[in-house]
Every structure is written in structure tokens, then in C-alpha cells.
Amino acid sequence: MSKIIPFKAVRPASDKVALVSCRNYDDYSAAELAAWLNFNPYSFLHVINPAFAHVQKISLDKRFKGVALKYQDFKNEHIFEQEEKPVFYVYEIESKTQKFTGIIAGTSVEDYQNDVIKKHEDTLQYRVEMFKDYLHQTQFNTEPVLITYPDSVELNTWILLKKQSEPLYQFSTTTKEKHTLWKIETEHDINWLQEHFEAIPNLYIADGHHRSASAELLFEQDKHLNNKNLSYFMSFLIPESNVKIYEYNRIIRDLNGYSKLDFLEKLEENFIIKSKDQELWKPQDKFEFGMYLDGNFYALFYKKSNDETSILENLDAQILYDKVLNPILGIEDLRNDERIDYISGKQSITAIKQVVDEGEYEVGFMLFPSNINEIKDFADNNLIMPPKSTYIEPKFRNGLIVYEL
Structure with a gap:
């Protein structure tokens, strides 16, 4: 049984979303990064690289605190806004050759610990510790774990129906991708979606093993705070047939x-x-x-x-x-x-x-x-693939949806 929850996401104001959201920080060349930071004051790159304006190297602790402060600045300036109540999202990424459609939701740390959410990659402890400290200091995450679920005609039909409604966002990027986001907020839809996933025995991590391991580590460290948001981590759930490996x-x-x-x-x-x-x-x-x-x-x-x-x-x-x-x-x-x-x-x-x-x-x-069945075989048998065995898409844009802790 797989448990998913809606959450009160923070997201860019509709008129700024194309300017705010960005690719993964490491995907930019030095020249490209400098150009975006110099000429786009709304880019989320300013949040995740707060030392840029001073062109200085700083400790991780200072950097994480700087990220938290800059994120708060974005909220104070109404670049970001928060949902009034917990919601799910249907999200679609379309390029010239690919289309990926899935659901943004909170997934359970307990399911991760109990192997309801299965893994196929090993993690480096120092990276897990570092991202755990990042989450602890900044109190937010904008990089969901990519998780696959078994293809379902019923769920596919439901998603197609939701895509007929007016989207919350629809924008294009300089990489010629089209991004569309629909909000799922009615009690009926939320209950239906949760009940559907409760009938799924297992989910599989496709990409984001370090992020999920960090979420578990932070939960174990801070669970005495009784913060429900620590019991879940943000995920992008897509059908098995829709991942590109x-x-x-x-x-x-x-x-x-x-x-x-x-x-x-x-x-x-x-x-x-x-x-x-x-x-x-x-x-x-x-x-x-x-x-x-x-x-x-x-x-x-x-x-x-x-x-x-x-x-x-x-x-x-x-x-x-x-x-x-x-x-x-x-x-x-x-x-x-x-x-x-x-x-x-x-x-x-x-x-x-x-x-x-x-x-x-x-x-x-x-x-x-490799294919998805090979990856699932490893996960089902508690085996670990060698490092750099797969490069999996889709890749989620930073700053599009924020999960606050």
C-alpha cells in the first residue's frame, strides 16, 4: 500500500514562473550561469547560489543560511506565493521528442523505510549528510524524487480528464521545452487519487536516491519536533512506461x-x-x-x-x-x-x-x-546497480514547486 499526500506548496507567481524556474545548478556552464544571474533577477539560481553577488567562496553552513535568507526574500517580494490548502498537481514536460506526465505529491518516509518505496542505487553517506544539513538549514526542498508506478488505464484516463481543465501554468523555456501544471484541489479528486495509490503495493525510485535518503535522515534527526511535513518528501510520480532511460x-x-x-x-x-x-x-x-x-x-x-x-x-x-x-x-x-x-x-x-x-x-x-524491468529486478531483490548505470529523464525544474518543512 503506497501513501501519498497533498501539501501546501509554495510556487512562483503566475506572471514570473518562466523567469523563476531553472535547470539543475550543475547543468549550467560558468558563462551561462553568470549570464542568467546577471540579467534575470527572478531566477531561482539567485536562491541556490547566494554568494554570486559577492563573488566569494563561503562555508557550507553560511551558504545554506544564505539560501534560506534569499528564499525568504523571494517570498517577501511576492515572487513566490503559497497555496491556501494542501493540493496535488498534474505536471507535464514536453520537448520536441518526448512528453512526460505525472503527479506531484508527498510520499511517505515510512514507506521508504519499509521498502514500499524501493531503491536500486547506492548512496554516498557524505552526500546524504550534506543534503540533510541543507534541508535542516533551509527548511525547504524544490527537487522532487522521481518515482515510477505501474501503468494504470484508470489513472491515465483520470489524468487525461484533468488535462482538459484550465492549467495553472503553461510556459516554455530557452531549451524549447513546454511546461504545463494543473492544480488538483477538490476533496473528491484528492481522495480518489489517494485511494488509487493505496492499491499500489510498491513504488520505485527512478532518480533521487540521495534526496530520499536525506529526507529519511532528517526525519530521524528531527522527528521529536512532531512536524508532519518531515514524515514525507516531495516526489514526481510517473508511469513506468513514461520514464526515459x-x-x-x-x-x-x-x-x-x-x-x-x-x-x-x-x-x-x-x-x-x-x-x-x-x-x-x-x-x-x-x-x-x-x-x-x-x-x-x-x-x-x-x-x-x-x-x-x-x-x-x-x-x-x-x-x-x-x-x-x-x-x-x-x-x-x-x-x-x-x-x-x-x-x-x-x-x-x-x-x-x-x-x-x-x-x-x-x-x-x-x-x-537498461530498461525499467531490469531496474525493478534489482530493487525487488535488494540489489544495487553499479555507479553511473543509468541516466533517467524527466528532470524537474528547480524553483517550480517548493515543499516546505
Whole structure:
């Protein structure tokens, strides 16, 4: 049984929403970030980067306090306004090639603790602690956890009906995305939606494992305050079929002392290798890998053993680690080894070709993306995917909906 709740959200004034909401802070180049901060006084980037005006480095504690103060300034200036009562939202993100539609709601920390909300990624404790401290200091969150639920004809029909009503927001961004938000506020609709989710046995985190873990840590730290909002965290719930899962491709700085010929010979122990010359070749199925080395593309077909029956052993990202990255290239720590970097599958493979041709990296590997069933298998069996196994969309805009603690 999955529990969701409406909440009294804080959100931008309707005439400013396109100016306020922004992408994730890390998505901006330094020049792009400076431009937005210089020329758009309404951007939520001013809230999450309060030291910009003084061009100075500050401690995390001071930064978090600065975020809280700047957020309060936005509220005092009526850039943000608060709902009068708890509500849900239907939210749609539409690009040239994709459309994502889901529900913004509060999800239960207790469900997270009891594995009703299931996970498939490991977390770094220092990141969990840091975001917990951020939440404690700022008392708000604007980055929902992306959670999937089983496809439901009944729920899809209900969402389509709600989309016929007048939206609360409808705006476009400079990335050519169209964003539409509908408020769900009647008692009948709220009760219907909660009852529908109560019939769903499990939800699955697609993206946001650190945020959900931080919410749990903050709840355990501050639960003596009897603050109901701490018992929930904001989530964007979408059907399983509506998530877009990309692979994370690997780029490696050197061949660990091997010559090209010796490296190819080592690969042949576990892969059938076919040269693709200058063809921009990508894997077409599981157990296939692309490789770019010394100006040429290669197709690598894994010689799968009948002994490899576990879910982990059959994951392409794990196969590449077990058969190539660790034993041949000497990479043990996928998170911290400076010899490896990652490029999401959303980018063209020409990005891999470019960085290898420029000489900073010596070889690139392309993977076939996982699917939602593979992710659920890991979660259902309490297994953890290797770091950087998936890049999942949609990505939520900062400053669009704020969940206050």
C-alpha cells in the first residue's frame, strides 16, 4: 500500500514562473550561469547560489543560511506565493521528442523505510549528510524524487480528464521545452487519487536516491519536533512506461600500459570484436558494446557464459566492469578513479569520438541502456546497480514547486 499526500506548496507567481524556474545548478556552464544571474533577477539560481553577488567562496553552513535568507526574500517580494490548502498537481514536460506526465505529491518516509518505496542505487553517506544539513538549514526542498508506478488505464484516463481543465501554468523555456501544471484541489479528486495509490503495493525510485535518503535522515534527526511535513518528501510520480532511460557511456584516459594490439587481444578473451571503421556504431541489444579506439569504432559482442545467471552478472554495466574496466584497465573504484569519466547516452556518440580524438582520453565504451524491468529486478531483490548505470529523464525544474518543512 503506497501513501501519498497533498501539501501546501509554495510556487512562483503566475506572471514570473518562466523567469523563476531553472535547470539543475550543475547543468549550467560558468558563462551561462553568470549570464542568467546577471540579467534575470527572478531566477531561482539567485536562491541556490547566494554568494554570486559577492563573488566569494563561503562555508557550507553560511551558504545554506544564505539560501534560506534569499528564499525568504523571494517570498517577501511576492515572487513566490503559497497555496491556501494542501493540493496535488498534474505536471507535464514536453520537448520536441518526448512528453512526460505525472503527479506531484508527498510520499511517505515510512514507506521508504519499509521498502514500499524501493531503491536500486547506492548512496554516498557524505552526500546524504550534506543534503540533510541543507534541508535542516533551509527548511525547504524544490527537487522532487522521481518515482515510477505501474501503468494504470484508470489513472491515465483520470489524468487525461484533468488535462482538459484550465492549467495553472503553461510556459516554455530557452531549451524549447513546454511546461504545463494543473492544480488538483477538490476533496473528491484528492481522495480518489489517494485511494488509487493505496492499491499500489510498491513504488520505485527512478532518480533521487540521495534526496530520499536525506529526507529519511532528517526525519530521524528531527522527528521529536512532531512536524508532519518531515514524515514525507516531495516526489514526481510517473508511469513506468513514461520514464526515459539512457545509458552512461565510459571514457578512459589510458590503456593501463597496454599497446592497442595487446589490448584488443585481451578483449578477445571475452568478446567477439568486429571493426566498424568510421561508422558511428551503437549497441543494438543487451550484451553488445561499442568501443572507439585510435580513430575507429568497434562492435564488441559478449561471449556469455551459461554460468552467469545472476541479475548482477547479466547487467551490461557490470559485465564491462568485470571483464574490461577492472581486470584489464585496472579501474576498481567507478566513483572516484580519476582515469574514468562518463557521458550520458542522451549525448551523441560523436561526443565520445571528440574527446578521444583530442587526446585527453584514449578509449570510449558505449553501452545498451537498461530498461525499467531490469531496474525493478534489482530493487525487488535488494540489489544495487553499479555507479553511473543509468541516466533517467524527466528532470524537474528547480524553483517550480517548493515543499516546505
